[in-house]
Amino acid sequence: MAIRLIVGLGNPGREYEATRHNAGFWLLERYAARERVDLRKDGKYHAYLGRIDTSGTWLLMPQTYMNASGKSVGLLAGFFKIQPAEVLVVHDELDFAPGVAKMKQGGGIAGHNGLKDIAAKLGSLDFWRIRLGIGHPGERSQVVDYVLQKPSAEDRAAIERSIDRTIDILPMCVAGDLQGAMLKLHTKDKL
Secondary structure, three states: HHHOOOEEEEEOHHOOOOOOOHHHHHHHHHHHOOOOOOEEEEEEOOEEEEEOOOEEEEEEEEEOOOOHHHHHHHHHHHHOOHHHHHHEEEEEEOOOOOEEEEEOOOOOOOOOOHHHHHHHHHHHHHOOEEEEEEEOOHHHHHHHHHOOOOHHHHHHHHHHHHHHHHHHHHHHHHHHHHHHHHHHHOOOOOO
16 A cells, blocks of 8 residues: 655744654655655645645645644545555654664554544554654653754754655655565665
8 A cells, every 4th residue: 555645743833943843844844855845835734735746645744733733634634535554654753762763554652642643533543654763851751841852963963864764765655665665764774
């Protein structure tokens, strides 16, 4: 099954642009530029939205704030009859170090409010996710402040490298080779 909708998660507004929680936005903006897709503000879907000409795959950046990301995803998926298994959500992941990127289908939401809202609006956990590692502050009580801060230059560089690797596998996802894409992303190149 091919991916028909790629969603990058983050928070709208200049004050959040460079924060860890916006790693999904960073990837989607870079992928859109690579595919020459113009992301335009769309009030109907409460998002920046574009479409890849060659495949028809939608690119979506919800502008509802993280906790309400499902509103945009649910509206677009519902209107275009996109099944949960045809949706790929890219988001920040506290449990992975900066530079780590992993892909999976389904599973839990690990307290990620954006994923929780998307699962509620789609009525399923069966969507695909790409998790971009941002590291963990060490204390649970520090998580909210941590995700809303800018990463160090070293961490940002590691996250950017994981974004580069992930962007390379997205054409495979769009073409329907999800297992191949996952294998390629999870396989470290031998030196």
